[in-house]
Amino acid sequence: METLKKLRIYAKDNFIPILQEQTEDVLIKTLKVVNPKNVLEIGTAIGYSGSIIVQNSNAHLTTIELDKNRYEFAKTTFKNFNISSNVTQILGDANEIIVNLQEKFDFIFLDGPKGQYLKQLPILYNLLNENGVLFADNIYYHGWVNNNEYPKHKHRTAILRLRKFIEESKNIFKDCQFLNDGDGIMIAKK
Numbered sequence: 001m002e003t004l005k006k007l008r009i010y011a012k013d014n015f016i017p018i019l020q021e022q023t024e025d026v027l028i029k030t031l032k033v034v035n036p037k038n039v040l041e042i043g044t045a046i047g048y049s050g051s052i053i054v055q056n057s058n059a060h061l062t063t064i065e066l067d068k069n070r071y072e073f074a075k076t077t078f079k080n081f082n083i084s085s086n087v088t089q090i091l092g093d094a095n096e097i098i099v100n101l102q103e104k105f106d107f108i109f110l111d112g113p114k115g116q117y118l119k120q121l122p123i124l125y126n127l128l129n130e131n132g133v134l135f136a137d138n139i140y141y142h143g144w145v146n147n148n149e150y151p152k153h154k155h156r157t158a159i160l161r162l163r164k165f166i167e168e169s170k171n172i173f174k175d176c177q178f179l180n181d182g183d184g185i186m187i188a189k190k
């Protein structure tokens with residue numbers, strides 16, 4: 001019997017980054033408030049957060065993953081939780097896929113590569129319905145984004161882009177909330 005707890009342990013043992021427990025709590029609370037019917041996720045990994053989303057909403061989930069092994073693993077996860085019919089999995093580069101999506105979403109969980117958030121922002125904004133919510137994880141990226149220092153290390157580009165992502169989001173969304181939980185969360189309403 002698959003359980004979320006076992007899946008979390010598997011992710012940790014195999015160095016697969018999944019949402020932190022604090023972020024999971026915020027995600028569940030936000031889903032209860034928003035009550036989305038159609039959710040998009042960037043970054044499926046092994047299907048942990050996707051299972052959380054489906055189990056805590058009445059939504060259909062479309063989720064995108066670049067890595068074939070993770071995509072296949074997630075397929076088994078959704079099957080084991082009996083939620084496959086609520087999930088559309090897409091294998092490929094989210095940057096290429098999101099520009100071609102035809103449907104709109106009322107909730108987007110952004111959890112792919114952090115260096116791509118800024119580039120994806122206008123596309124994701126357009127994919128949201130009015131009053132739709134963009135829930136972005138890891139926006140403070142180990143505290144490097146919100147420490148006011150010029151980043152000197154190899155993550156410089158991702159950090160500078162995340163700072164711009166935050167500023168841009170404040171400009172385009174009617175409401176933006178920033179939380180320190182987990183690795184930093186932005187909850188933005190269109």
Ligand SMILES: C[S@@+](CC[C@H](N)C(=O)[O-])C[C@H]1O[C@@H](n2cnc3c(N)ncnc32)[C@H](O)[C@@H]1O
Pocket residue numbers: 017018019042043044045046047048049050064065066067070092093094095111112113
């Ligand atoms: C932080 S993990 C996602 C964790 C997952 N949302 C969870 O909490 O259970 C980010 C995932 O994005 C995937 N990824 C990286 N680049 C990508 C891209 N260009 N398009 C789609 N997925 C990508 C990685 O392979 C990785 O599995």
